[in-house]
Amino acid sequence: MLDLQFIRDNTDIVRLALKNKNREGVDLDRILALAEERKKAAGLVGEINKKRNDAQATRDAEAGKRLKDELKTAEENYQAVEKELVSLLIKIPNIPSADTPVGPDESGNKVIREWGEKPQFSFTPKAHWDIGKILGVIDNEKAAEVSGARFTYLKGGLAMLEFALMNFAWSVLTSEETLQKIITGAGLSISAKPFVPVIPPIMMRSGVMNRMARLDPLDERYYFEKDDLVFIGSAEHTLGPLHMDETLREEQLPLRYAAMTPAFRREAGAAGKDTRGILRLHQFNKLEMESFTKPEDGLAEQDFMVAIQEYLLQQLRLPYRAVAICTGDMGFPDQRQIDLETWMPGQQGSNASEGLGCYRETHTSDYIGGFQARRLNTKVKRADGSNEPVHMNDATALSQRPLIAILENYQNADGTVTVPEVL
């Protein structure tokens, strides 16, 4: 949620953001009108309360009764205005950063860096689903019988490879020395405080997920109505509220956490897309980073997280490119979104004329600013005594998708796969 005062003072910026983020349906004028109305309604409630307090001081029972009724009416009016205002306010997306490309959809994304040499094969490289079948390490058929489409069994060496991958990521995220090296390499000057490993809940109250601005679209979530619990779509969802309703001290920041959890996604609206292999599943494991920083450190923190992601892929010798996600394609609460796409030589991209091989998204990083913190009520007390929302970042460390990249980039002619040296 944006700050109401910010919306009032920067109507043009908000209107532009609505347009660029494809949310022109949000009635900004109505919001501004409601904000005025709420101010008036609150004034009236305060006035009646004052009179009521005076009546109580003089034990004026008659006036007290009358004012109680007046207060009830005024409060009901205030509640109605407040409710409509908040319901509209939470529909305004976050404002894209200045360096975010403007664009309607995926087509507006900009590649900002490329790294690595694409492997050359003396044979036609296979897609990971074929390699998985040859090696007997991916079994979607049985998973479909047991759980349905978009589930998988990862077995044997591939399961071990995933553990190795996650261990590798943990070794980086918990090492101050390695993090300092990454920070220096990226030309940043921020704290090298390591990430605190966390095993978080993977179900959460729908109300809290809503405060994270991640409940919508509910259709994308697995929701247990009876218990009002939602399966998380990312560890971010339960790491983000770790300091809900708290005021942090400046010297505590940055606070960095990481968690490996299953992530659950219904993939509503993706019917028929990426149905082969393990690229798009209802359940997959992911190691996620989350951090809380002072507002002025938020953007650099995202650069840091991207640098970690790139370090991980570079250590794995996997070619990738970094992509600045444009306004129309970025997440609702995002101020700036940068994705890494890793080279997958065995797959056919959407453009068949380009031949075999394509880049697929393996990493995302979201700079959220104070957008989530405002609704989560996670604040930082500044040196001057004032309070303001902390800035938050979340980003993928490693997920199951890099497994695909390893299978396809490290494949041999006989269908075997070489394990990356760092693992």
Place this chain on the structure above:
RNA sequence: GGAGGCGUCGCAUAGCGGUCUAGUGCACCGCCUUGGAAAGGCGGCAUGGGGCAACCCAUCGAGAGUUCGAAUCUCUCCGCCUCCGCCA
């Protein structure tokens, strides 16, 4: 699942129908004192909203109710603790 207890301004606590504009201790900040410190003294120290300001309003886990009046009484919900049962 059963029984009982408890949620108060960072922490610990007082308050049990109007004197609460919520007291006290600790922690923290400033000043006095000191060569410097400790101790001591004085002052400050929650959040949100409104107002140029003095100041006003709201908030004692959340919501509803009783009452002229609720931190205090009643109900519902949420959370925590103790005991019992079941259990990876």
